[in-house]
Amino acid sequence: MTPVFSNPLDNPFYYLENFHRVLTWIADRYDDLLTADERDFLHHFPTLPQPSRALLVRMVMRKGTIFRASKLSYAEIGDTHAAAQPLAALGLIEHDPHLDLDQLFELLQKPEISKIFQLGANVRHLRKADQLAALREQFCTPQPYSQWWSDSGDHAYRNLVQDLCDRLRLIFFGNFHQDWTEFVLSDLGIFQYEKVEFPAAARGFRTRRDIDDFLALHRCRERFELGEDPAAIMADLPACAEDNEWLLSRRHKFTFAIGQHLEKLRDWPAAHAVYVACPYPGARARAIRVLEKDEQPRAAFDLLQQAMAAPETEAERQQLLRMAPRLARKLGHAKPPPVPPAKPLRIDLSLPLPTEHHYVEFVVRDHLARDDAPVYYVENSLINSLFGLLCWEAVFCPVPGAFFHPYHRAPADLHSADFQRRRAAQFAACFAQLDSGDYRATIRANHGAKRGIQSPFLHWQALSDDLLDLALECIPPVHLRRAFERILQDIKANRTGFPDLIQFWPAERRYTMIEVKGPGDRLQDNQLRWIDYCATHEMPVAVCYLQWAA
Numbered sequence: 001m002t003p004v005f006s007n008p009l010d011n012p013f014y015y016l017e018n019f020h021r022v023l024t025w026i027a028d029r030y031d032d033l034l035t036a037d038e039r040d041f042l043h044h045f046p047t048l049p050q051p052s053r054a055l056l057v058r059m060v061m062r063k064g065t066i067f068r069a070s071k072l073s074y075a076e077i078g079d080t081h082a083a084a085q086p087l088a089a090l091g092l093i094e095h096d097p098h099l100d101l102d103q104l105f106e107l108l109q110k111p112e113i114s115k116i117f118q119l120g121a122n123v124r125h126l127r128k129a130d131q132l133a134a135l136r137e138q139f140c141t142p143q144p145y146s147q148w149w150s151d152s153g154d155h156a157y158r159n160l161v162q163d164l165c166d167r168l169r170l171i172f173f174g175n176f177h178q179d180w181t182e183f184v185l186s187d188l189g190i191f192q193y194e195k196v197e198f199p200a201a202a203r204g205f206r207t208r209r210d211i212d213d214f215l216a217l218h219r220c221r222e223r224f225e226l227g228e229d230p231a232a233i234m235a236d237l238p239a240c241a242e243d244n245e246w247l248l249s250r251r252h253k254f255t256f257a258i259g260q261h262l263e264k265l266r267d268w269p270a271a272h273a274v275y276v277a278c279p280y281p282g283a284r285a286r287a288i289r290v291l292e293k294d295e296q297p298r299a300a301f302d303l304l305q306q307a308m309a310a311p312e313t314e315a316e317r318q319q320l321l322r323m324a325p326r327l328a329r330k331l332g333h334a335k336p337p338p339v340p341p342a343k344p345l346r347i348d349l350s351l352p353l354p355t356e357h358h359y360v361e362f363v364v365r366d367h368l369a370r371d372d373a374p375v376y377y378v379e380n381s382l383i384n385s386l387f388g389l390l391c392w393e394a395v396f397c398p399v400p401g402a403f404f405h406p407y408h409r410a411p412a413d414l415h416s417a418d419f420q421r422r423r424a425a426q427f428a429a430c431f432a433q434l435d436s437g438d439y440r441a442t443i444r445a446n447h448g449a450k451r452g453i454q455s456p457f458l459h460w461q462a463l464s465d466d467l468l469d470l471a472l473e474c475i476p477p478v479h480l481r482r483a484f485e486r487i488l489q490d491i492k493a494n495r496t497g498f499p500d501l502i503q504f505w506p507a508e509r510r511y512t513m514i515e516v517k518g519p520g521d522r523l524q525d526n527q528l529r530w531i532d533y534c535a536t537h538e539m540p541v542a543v544c545y546l547q548w549a550a
Contacts, residue, residue: 012075012076013050013054013076014183015054015057015058015061015180015183016050016053016054016057018180018183019053019057019060019180020046021183022168022169022172023042023045023046023168025172025405026042026168026171026172027042029198029200029203030171030203030205033171033205033207033208033211035208037164038164038167038168041092041161041164041168044090045092048086048087048090049083049086051076051077051078051079051082051083052083052084052085052086052087054074054076054077054083055072055074055077055080055083055084055087056087056092056093056159056161058072058074058077059072059093059157059159059162060159060161060162060165061179061180064106065158065159065160065162066097066099066103066106066107066156066157066158066159067107067156067157067159068107068154068155068156069081069084069154069155069156069157070154072157080155081155084155084157087157088157091160092159092160092161093157093158093159093160093161094157094158094160095155095156095157096144096145096146096155096156097144097145097156097157097158098142098143098144099142099143099144099145099148099156100140100142101132101135101136101139101140102132102136103142104145104148105128105131105132107145107156110128110131112149113128113131116148116149117135117139119131167211167215170211170214170215170218171205171211171404172404172405173404173405173407174204174205174404174405174412175412176218178407182407183407191407191409191454192452192453192454193406193407193408193409193453193454194392194396194408194450194453194454194455195406196396196398196403196406196408197398198398198403199398201400202398202399202400202401202402202403203400203401204246204400204401204402204403204404204412205404206243206244206400207241209241210241210244210247212238213238213239213240213241213244213247214247214250216236216237216238217237217238217240217247217250217251217254220233220236220237220238220254221254224254224257224258224261230258230261230262230270231270233258234255234258234274237251237254237255238251244401245401245413245416245418245422246401246402246412246413246416247401249280249413249415249416249417252278252279252280252283253280255274255277255278255280256274256275256278256280256282256283256286258274259271259274259275259278259283259286260286262274263286263290263293266293268290268291268293268294269294271286271290272287272290272291272294275287275290279417281312281313281315281316281417281490281492281493282315282316284303284307284312284316285307285316285319285320285323287303288300288303288304288307288320288323289323291303292323292326292327292330297327297330297331298331300323300327301327301328301331304320304323304324304327307320308320308324313489313490313493314486314489314490314493314494314529314533315490315493315525315526315529318525318528318529321339324336341528341531341532341535342531342532342535342536343535344515344531344534344535344541344542344543345512345540345541345542345543346542346543346545347514347542347543347544347545348544348545348547349364349367349544349545349546349547350546350547350548350549351363351364351367351546351547351548351549352548352549353548353549360516360517360518360521360546361377361379361500361501361516362377363546364500364501364514364516364544364546365377365501368501368503368514369503372505372506372507373503373504373505374470374503374504375501375502375503375504375514376467376470376501376502376503376504377500377501378462378467378498378500378501378502379498379499379500380459380495380496380497380498381459381462381463382459382462382463382467382471382498382502383480383483383484383487383498384457384458384459384487384495384498385457385458385459385460385462385463386443386471386475386480386484387457387480387483387484387487388455388456388457388458389442389443389446389447389450389458390430390433390434390439390442390443390446390480390484391426391427391430391457391484392446392450392455393426393430394423394426394427394429394430395410395411395423395455395456395457396411397423397426399411399413399422399423401413408454409454409455409456410454410455410456411456414456414491415491415492419488419491420488420489427488430442431481431484431485434477434478434480434481434484435477437477439477439480440472443468443472444468444472447463447468456495457495470504470506470511471502471504471511473504473506473509474504474505474506474509474510474511475511479537479539482533482537482539483539486530486533493526494526494529494530496526497524497525497526497527497529497530498513498530499513499514499515499527499530499531499534499541499542500514500515500516501513501514501515501516501544502514510540511540512540512541512542513534513539513540513541513542514541514542514543514544515527515531515541515542515543515544516544516546517543517544517545517546518546519546519547519548523543531543
């Protein structure tokens, strides 16, 4: 009989079961995309003895590919060398691999190095890296571990399927930043995830080319982080299929990073060439700035005029308005008239300096709060949470490339330019509830049913029942619609920048959002954009400037 564990982590083979869960998922959903070696692994791995399977998974989950048996001691596996033999017979690991001196040093500790190479006192006390440098020229030929240390009584193994298992992890997660700990966090109840349907049409990887393009893009990023020539990396970037929007978005984001790197190197022509070919948000503004730095004000001004005719985002428009006067001046043009921002209410406070550690937002909150007008510190939590609760079904709609596995905190395409367009009907249905009045019931229902489930918009700890009730009673639905529409315009930029505080007057069913600035502090760009937006759309907003009384 299979034992039943009340806590999954009480099962000593929990990690092996999680690994099998991944293999089963991939076999059921991606069999048509797998290579022959991947399909063979999925077929043969389950036939191995349990200790052997567990040992291989332990290797896969650890850093590196070369291990000593003495460092792979696990109670549930037992005799490590016995468990390794079926893996070696199947060609999944190599027993007693050839190692060069660098690889050997990775396995050994300093006392072992001194013993093997009989180091003299002048070398024995050096740092390990210096010992390696001292021995490298003399011992330059790779040889099996058993020849390096014939009487160690230990064994060495090389994991031959690490790359294959990394590919399987990619196919399952759709990225390389998630790993096997996702299962543990879920099993412990630390993270809870929305249960999303996974129809075949919604697969993130639809062809083998998608997988290969992702891997090629990942290798290019690794080379970039190691400092390789950007031109060589750009030449090797995969084109990516035009119908795979989320993968194209990753490519665009990476090329934008290359452009930024070239700009830091002051290679203006190369940076400009990257930016003008990159549709990633912000690339056009950087192209204008690079032309200006390259002493090409006319070309910069012409591109700015094109951009001003149709700004891609509010953030770009803000940047363009700052560059326009400077470029006009360089070309001898008349200074363009300034665009006055909408003026929010201003609050000036002079309060005693607290004697204990403090945050200025909390000081202002406590000063303004009254029994009939409570004040909450919310910053980015409240409006985002209300949006996430109303639009839960739209956010977690299983469109192609959005969800790969059951451990998603957010759709994979959350920051794509077409995130809203691909779910237009679902978001329209959610927003219609703001007109009908049904939005309150939906938000309250999701607040209860989805509590604790991971979401890119929910701040569960900050959203108390009292705060939710006050927000739904005091914030008009037309104001919620305005805020939600702006979030959807540019999710990455507009999820932040909200005012710090919100004050409610329940008897009057009204509210005011309040941004707090302490001595010497100033409004940031994303805060300015939100304040201007709120003031323009008659959403009550104020800026409180706090000074300490002498």
